[in-house]
Amino acid sequence: MSHAQARGFAKILGVSLADVLAHAGVLEDEEAQQLAPSYSESDVAPYVPRPAEAAKFAAIARALGENSAELNLWRVKGLALSLAGYLPGDFLLVDATRSELVRSGDVVIAHKYGRNGDYATLLRRYEPPVLISASGDPTEQRVDVVDGRNVVIRGMVIACWRWP
Template sequence: MEKAWFKQALRKAGKTSNDLADAIGRDRAVVSRIMNGHQRITIDQAKVFAAQLGVPLDEILMRSGLADPPTAQVFKPGFADGDATPFVHKGPEDRATPTIAQALGARPGVDIWTIRSGALALMGYMPGDHMLVDTLQADRAAPGDVVVAQVYDNARGTAATLLRRFEPPVLVAASTAPEDRRVHVVDGNNVVIRGKVVASWRAA
């Protein structure tokens, strides 16, 4: 955690730790622990910090130590969101989501994501559903696991996020949509598993 950088970013944005705490819906002590490196920032908190500080999300991810530069790169503006996106608290209707996530095992390294496509609709994963993605188990995905992966297009400098079932060495969809039928070979370079889905639920 680059504490000095975050303090400077707060000053530049004209914000305080209390402003960040209000924005993420937590008390100031949580922000203090994050800024001092005693608590790991989550993806959804990082997105709120980025919005509040007026800096790109990839910068927050790198400065907080949550992601190395290649991983943070996929969150740069212009990269496709794809099948799923990190959860962002948008208002009162989302108030229960973090509580449900905690009950299901959310912790540092296990983040809330929101499903955006029907790529796994035939397995019951529908757009708008939430899921917990364990990034610490990315390299331990087993056959049949549901995973979040990144597919890079180095020629265009873009990346797409996929929600797929892992059937080594490939990722497969469970959808009737023609655009989801392509099989992606996980090679650790152009196609990389970023996390394993460990729980999912449907918002009320």
């Protein structure tokens, strides 16, 4: 895809250019983070598996009985849910089709939009109508109200694992 096409996709989908390029497999995580400074404040970042890893991740999804075309792989960056066992470096399998179906207690990926159009990607537990962190770090202990405009749920975490 050309750079102009990638920008078009980003605009239509309402995501960053780095997001589109990372999901397309064009960028590594570090390159995506350089293009999207908002990820520096985020709890998670998209993860694009290398070809050798892709089969492993697909096998995990199949083992879970997940066939959704909207499964995305993310990697935990922050400590927002560290007391719930989600640690930096952990992999997350997220189903974007379940963003409207989340229930109390579900772990979700959400976007929190700023005034300048930037956003942070949050990893939180959903307790309607808010998102709650579970961290020993006082700066991570925030509650965000899901309003569908400033804070929007983007998907539900269906699996988490860590590899040495």
